[in-house]
Amino acid sequence: MRAITLPRFGDPSVLTIAEVIEPPVGPSDVRIDVVGAGLNGADISQRRGSYPPPSGAPLWPGLEVSGIVSGVGDDVSEWRIGDEVCALLPGGGYAERAVVDQSLVLPVPAGVSLLEAAALPEVAATVWSNVFMSAELAPTEAFLAHGGSSGIGAMAIQIAAARGSRVFATAGSAEKVAFAEGLGAIGINYREQDFVEVVNHETGGVGIDVILDMVGGDYIGRDIRALSIGGRIMVIANQSGETTSFNVGSLMVKRGRIWATTLRARPLAERAAIIASVRESVWPLIEQGLVKPTVDSVFTPDEAADAHRRMESSAHMGKILLQFG
Template sequence: MRAITIPEFGDESVLTLAEVPDPPVAEGEVLVDVAAAGVNRADLMQRQGFYPPPKGASELPGLEVSGRIAEVGDGVTGWSIGDEVCAVLAGGGYAERVAVPAGQLLPIPSGVSLVEAAGLPEVACTVWSNIVMTARFTGGDTVLLHGGSSGIGTMAIQVVKALGGRVAVTAGSAEKLERCRQLGADILINYREQDFVEEIKAATDGRGADIILDVIGAKYLSRNVSALASDGRLVIIGLQGGREGELNIGELLAKRGSVIATSLRGRDLADKARIVSQVRERLWPLIASGAVRPVIDQTLPLADAAEAHRILNASQHIGKVLLTV
């Protein structure tokens, strides 16, 4: 099959379209003929050598795909050859075929095209597992999303609004903030011109955010704690602003706050299956109803993976960038 490989670590130019062996299908897995793959910042980190795949996972980049089942492995029930699916992966998505543990498969939601569905699994599982399952979202919570116009951000805005919450977002341009507003964001903060701590406090009568979903990491750590409400939960899922920061434990204690760091890729199969099951049961009906929709910035051919990485690196996109096979 054809796939995007990473012969050496480096900039976008190292991404190479090559012929590689088809993936073997183990017990409990299915083989998917890929229609499209989502592009994520984790892929950029892997390309640079900063985010290796978990042990036993494919060395090829790509954490989510959509496509059709081509083969069903031993022990798999509930899925058949020809079923249209999307899936969250530990790797291997930038390819014509990928082997997927059955517990990580999802049906294509009603009203979503096969290609569009490639932009759902990673962000849906990330948003649901972190905001609902980990941060214990309840209706009425105010949720601050850093990177509101990103793939994760555009999904999170819609999910929080659909569940009855209030959404604050940070983004770096008026265009991105306007798109966030159209998706349902209530509080719009231009991080280039405004202090998000002051803005979230002003918009909540001094209370702050009940939940903060953060992709920045160290650079925002102290300010995120300041922006938390009492009993607030800060969930860190990215390190775009660095790995090491200073934490004011006294301020955190005074607020009875929580700082949680999580990732999806390295979870074991049972944990991923648990998340996927909840997403299918509770989030997929919101997508089918139209309350939540995939936001696709653009699609490119698989051979243009390098250009897709440049687009993400420039942060000019809104929503997801997809590669079509």
């Protein structure tokens, strides 16, 4: 089958379409003929050589796909050939076909197209596992998402707002602030405003209960200043590339917590539990129209390098997809 491979690490030009051996379908596996594959920051890191796939995963990128089931293992009970599905992968989504354990497969939500569904699994699992399963954001609490116009930011804003939280989001332009506000957040232009001052003013000095941070660096110290008593900071990336330092005493005064996580390398049982919880709690919000996939742009496999360039430019708002089917 054809896949978008990485014969070497480097800039987007290294992405190369090549023939690869299709992964075998094990007893509990589902094979998906891929229609759409979502781009994620992890794909950029893998292409640069700083985020290798976990053991046993395909060597080409891609953490989420949508498509049609074309094969099932002997132990698969729920999924049938012809089902329209989407799935969370440990890798290998940039290809004509993907093979994944049945526990990481989700039905395409009602009202969502098969292609759009590729924009859902990774961001939904990341947001739900961090903000709600770990940080336990409550409807009465305030929430701040950094990178509010990213795929993860857009999903986080929508879920938190749909569940009743007061939502804030940072973004880097007036257009991106408007995008975040359209999803239900109070937008903060980080190029012109200090998010700490804004949230403390808007909350009357109470602060933010849960912060989703993918920036890292000096943002962590500022997060602490914006935190409520008993607040939680969930760190899911370090896009700044900077070393983080902060005053531990300031975190102690807030009785706050900093929790750093990854999703891709978790044991299968943990990822399966997250997907089951996403299906139970997030999929109904999507089917009710309260949460929607936000698709910025769609590229063909031949345009994969351009898709990566768009993501690295930070010009996108929402998810970037590759369309195979």
